[in-house]
Amino acid sequence: xxxxxRKKLMLFFPxxxxxxxxxxxxxxxxxxxxxxxxxxxxxxxEGYLVLDVTGTEGDIEAGMDFVxxxxxxxxYTGKGVTWDDDECTHCGHCITHCPTGALHIADEATREVAxxxxxxxxxxxxTRVCPFSVCxxxx
Amino acid sequence: MKTYEQINDRIESGxxxxxxxxxxxxxxxxxxxxxxxxxxxxxxxxxxxxxCSSGCVLNFGHSKPKxxxxxxxxxxxxxxTGLAAVDVYLGATxxxxxxxxxxxxxxxxxxxxxxxxxxxxAGKTLQLFALSYGxxxxxxxxxxxxxxxxxxxxxxxxxPRNCYQNYNVAVNGSDKTIYTYMGTLEPNRKNANYCSAxxxxxxxxxxxxETIGVGTKVWMAGATGHVYAEGTQHAGGGxxxxxxxxxxGSGTLALTADMKQMRREFVRGASFRGYGVSFxxxxxxxxxxxxxxxxxxxxxxxxxxxxxxxxxxxxxxxxTGKVLCHVNYEQLRSGQIEVEGQDIAVGSLSxxxxxxxxxxxxxxxxxxxxxxxxxxIQYLAKDTKMKPLLVKEKPK
Numbered sequence: 001x002x003x004x005x006r007k008k009l010m011l012f013f014p015x016x017x018x019x020x021x022x023x024x025x026x027x028x029x030x031x032x033x034x035x036x037x038x039x040x041x042x043x044x045x046e047g048y049l050v051l052d053v054t055g056t057e058g059d060i061e062a063g064m065d066f067v068x069x070x071x072x073x074x075x076y077t078g079k080g081v082t083w084d085d086d087e088c089t090h091c092g093h094c095i096t097h098c099p100t101g102a103l104h105i106a107d108e109a110t111r112e113v114a115x116x117x118x119x120x121x122x123x124x125x126x127t128r129v130c131p132f133s134v135c136x137x138x139x
Numbered sequence: 140m141k142t143y144e145q146i147n148d149r150i151e152s153g154x155x156x157x158x159x160x161x162x163x164x165x166x167x168x169x170x171x172x173x174x175x176x177x178x179x180x181x182x183x184x185x186x187x188x189x190x191c192s193s194g195c196v197l198n199f200g201h202s203k204p205k206x207x208x209x210x211x212x213x214x215x216x217x218x219x220t221g222l223a224a225v226d227v228y229l230g231a232t233x234x235x236x237x238x239x240x241x242x243x244x245x246x247x248x249x250x251x252x253x254x255x256x257x258x259x260x261a262g263k264t265l266q267l268f269a270l271s272y273g274x275x276x277x278x279x280x281x282x283x284x285x286x287x288x289x290x291x292x293x294x295x296x297x298x299p300r301n302c303y304q305n306y307n308v309a310v311n312g313s314d315k316t317i318y319t320y321m322g323t324l325e326p327n328r329k330n331a332n333y334c335s336a337x338x339x340x341x342x343x344x345x346x347x348x349e350t351i352g353v354g355t356k357v358w359m360a361g362a363t364g365h366v367y368a369e370g371t372q373h374a375g376g377g378x379x380x381x382x383x384x385x386x387x388g389s390g391t392l393a394l395t396a397d398m399k400q401m402r403r404e405f406v407r408g409a410s411f412r413g414y415g416v417s418f419x420x421x422x423x424x425x426x427x428x429x430x431x432x433x434x435x436x437x438x439x440x441x442x443x444x445x446x447x448x449x450x451x452x453x454x455x456x457x458x459t460g461k462v463l464c465h466v467n468y469e470q471l472r473s474g475q476i477e478v479e480g481q482d483i484a485v486g487s488l489s490x491x492x493x494x495x496x497x498x499x500x501x502x503x504x505x506x507x508x509x510x511x512x513x514x515x516i517q518y519l520a521k522d523t524k525m526k527p528l529l530v531k532e533k534p535k
Contacts, residue, residue: 089187089407089419090492093322095474096330096484105474111491129323131189131409131417131488133249 002056008078008118009064010138013047017070023051030063031055037122038080040139048139050080050122080122080138083115088134097125103135143514146180146427150511155180157505159498160339160426164438172431181505181512182437184341185358185423185497188334188489189409191320192300192371193231193418195256195398198292199267201225202284207277211269212236216255220269224277228297229255231408231418245318245413253418254408256296259288260360261403294398296359300370302422304342304390305446308333308466308476310483313452318413322488324451331448331476331483336494337441337468341424342390344437346383348375350426352515357394358423358501360405363510364396375521383436386445386465390519394422405497421493423501427512441468448478458527 018041026032033054040048053060064074083103090113094103100121106114126135149155156179158166163182167175197218207224211217215236218227233252240246258265264285273280288294310331311317311324318324322332337343345351355366370391378386405421428434445465454461466476471485504510 089490091188091419091490092487093332094486096332096486097323097325108472110495111472111487113492128412131322131411131419132407133410 002058004054004056005060006052006054007060007076008052009050010075010078010080011047011049011051011067012073012075013049014071014073015045018047020070022067022070025066026053026063030066031059032063042139048080050078052078077117079117081120081124081127082136082138083126084134084136085115087132088113089132091131094126094130094135097129099123099125140430141180141428143427143429143512147511149180150505151508153506153508155505157181157183157425157502159495159502160184160344160437161495161498163434164338164440167434167438172435176428176431176434179428179434181502182344182426182428182434183423183498183501183505184339184344184426184437185421185494185501186302186336186340186489187405187419187421187493187497188336189320189411189417189419190298190301191232191417193256193296193298193420194252195229195259196222196293196295196297197227197229199225199227199286200290200292202279202282204279205277206269206271206279206282207274208269208282209271211267213255213267214250214258214265215268216250216252231256232415234416240415241413246415247412248410248414248416250410251408251416253416256398256418257403257406257408259294260398260401260406262287262289288399296364296394296396296398296401297367298394298420300372300391301394301420302341302370302392302424303335303388304340304346305385305387305444306334307387307449307455308446308471308485309451309455310448310463310478311452312450317452318411319451319455320411320414320417321451322486323412328478328481328483331478331485332488333446333468333471333485334488335446335468336489336491337444337472338439339491339494339498341422341426342392343384343439343444345426345433346379346385346436346439347521348390348519349433349436350429350515351392351424352518354513354516355424356510356513357396358497358504358510359394359396359401360421361402361500362396362398362400364394365513366392366515367395368393369519372525373519374523374525375519376524380443380445382439382443384439384444387447387462405493419490421497423497425501425505425510425512441472444468446471448476
């Protein structure tokens, strides 16, 4: 049996396909376990969806081929939230607001702040508390 | 014993021994106080944090025909024009015109005076719009133009209050989130915020103002500036630990420097949700090791510095003066403090990381002979207290 893997993805729909049950088909037809972090339809009817999918490489590939039939852009780095290392002042105000430790002190001696994207659940708390707009949501 | 002159001679000859306030404690532990005082010339201190009482004086030069600006905005941020014709003062906390502030609470305050200062130093092109009532000597009544910092005759940072010696640790004892200049505070004391570089902070390394006074040369975002006065709310007479460290705000400095020499990475406009805009600035101050006493006081460690924990949902806004307890900076930097039996997660508004970078940059400049020291021409008061604003009846 093929090994299952988990991938975090950000999907961008140039034109929202809200009427189509895409997640349903990923689960039903492609055997994927889907965990949706965040979804949004903009006033311009563009759609964003950040999720992780768990399944075999083959099932994930087939699932993404299905998703692409909707003219979707798939961002495999899954960055719905970005943290700009060059702009961060490393003050540490965000640390207590980050519920998963994605933003954390990487070096106790220098108090350097670091961001572990794999731990980010896109709650957006950091985007609201950073005084310097270093944490930004893509949508 | 050393003099400023002797230390400056060593700096000029490239032989000065310079350590940061982060390094000096271990160095003294290893070498002994007397030997280290002989050897070390300068200890560099630094801080990088929000400083609301910041601003700048700008001179635009004269247009043709001339205008005496009576109201003016840079990037739609109001500047003060109650000065000479084309001089303005831009304050860090000034909001942008039409900013809804807290009408839609909590407001976002995305752009204001601090951001204009950052953009100026970054060399961006900014819009000036000014109005005038018109005079015989200054007939122009309206002007709209675009400029960069290079187009200005002067851009002088003029900060009435910087480098608070120590500061509160803010918590929120209420049952709803509050939005303060100390950041966002979650209900029921879920988090705490502090704002100091602790053992790196200038006035915590010179607690009795023996070397830092009016006239002291300082490093401001890469420019050479100086202390031009005691800072507003300077109150050198507060409670101190047995080691002499103030247990609350205490001393402050008024600083000035040429913005044209500043580096953008050490100046940042800041937006505090629900509160307003501010300005974070990197400041480095060298401490001349004149004698063993001065050196000993630069060896202060985070664990020796106590900060008062204050409830910003009630005691701070109501000015009760109540302090819940004191905690030290070693505890704060551990990420957790205990207040009245409750563990509280701790965040910071001041960047130790940036402060350390500045302390090292300044140390390098001194070692290269590019930055020498200035003896104060006036020392800061050690016995003053802050007065409250009393609400009085109109005198009869």
